[in-house]
Amino acid sequence: MSRGGSAGERTFHASPAFLVRAVDMGEADRRLSFFTRDAGVVSIIGKSAWRSRKRFGGMLQRYVLLDIAWTEIPGKIPVLSTAAVTASFWPIVEEWERVRHADYFLELAAEMFPQAGPKPKAFGILLDGIRSLSEGEAPGRIARRVEGGFLGIGGWGPDLSKCRRCGTEDSRWFRFFPSEGGVLCGSCAPGDGMRLSLGAVKTWRALQAGSDAARDRLRMPDGIAKELQVVMPAYVEYCLGKTLRSLRGA
Numbered sequence: 001m002s003r004g005g006s007a008g009e010r011t012f013h014a015s016p017a018f019l020v021r022a023v024d025m026g027e028a029d030r031r032l033s034f035f036t037r038d039a040g041v042v043s044i045i046g047k048s049a050w051r052s053r054k055r056f057g058g059m060l061q062r063y064v065l066l067d068i069a070w071t072e073i074p075g076k077i078p079v080l081s082t083a084a085v086t087a088s089f090w091p092i093v094e095e096w097e098r099v100r101h102a103d104y105f106l107e108l109a110a111e112m113f114p115q116a117g118p119k120p121k122a123f124g125i126l127l128d129g130i131r132s133l134s135e136g137e138a139p140g141r142i143a144r145r146v147e148g149g150f151l152g153i154g155g156w157g158p159d160l161s162k163c164r165r166c167g168t169e170d171s172r173w174f175r176f177f178p179s180e181g182g183v184l185c186g187s188c189a190p191g192d193g194m195r196l197s198l199g200a201v202k203t204w205r206a207l208q209a210g211s212d213a214a215r216d217r218l219r220m221p222d223g224i225a226k227e228l229q230v231v232m233p234a235y236v237e238y239c240l241g242k243t244l245r246s247l248r249g250a
């Protein structure tokens, strides 16, 4: 949300947000990157945020849902005015796997949706992912849900509805080709591509659908989880054209 005046005037903004990155600047200030629901990625100066525990209460940490407010002045970096914790997800820091995945989700959101503007769907998926980590759900399973959701709403698909060559929907095996943004059936595929069982393809389709009901019904046997753990992060990196820092060793 924003209110404020015409060009050249300062404007005031507020949104639910997660802190993605914090970099020290000089003695006291920090450059803070947030992923916000109402403005997407926002890079803000936290004036004395590092030292002024009184002002920001040590709240500028990861793994908490924040409500932040900031001021934009034309030609300058926006300045954080307030930050308050709406929900904390502390159980995440009890386990390295959860921390690593939380970092991954934050990096994914910022990398896959870098454009300015409201991002309610992506923010909802991120919040669900962080909350699920905190509640103890298996990190890998959550990660596939987050990847599937982000890829879907970001317009990357992939199209898993049928073989892209012959149109069959029910091949026992498919092969996934990132460059095609889809699958070829066992009969049509040359020897390369990433092998996916029909079960894995169907699971990914359900992850794309992304509704809560579909999610709760979704069972992910270990075999399918292993298949998707290889293919989905690789496709995310293919789409972004870069290696994700937090993913290494995942």
Ligand SMILES: [Zn+2]
Pocket (backbone or CB within 6 Å): 163, 164, 165, 166, 167, 168, 184, 185, 186, 187, 188, 189
């Ligand atoms: Zn085919």
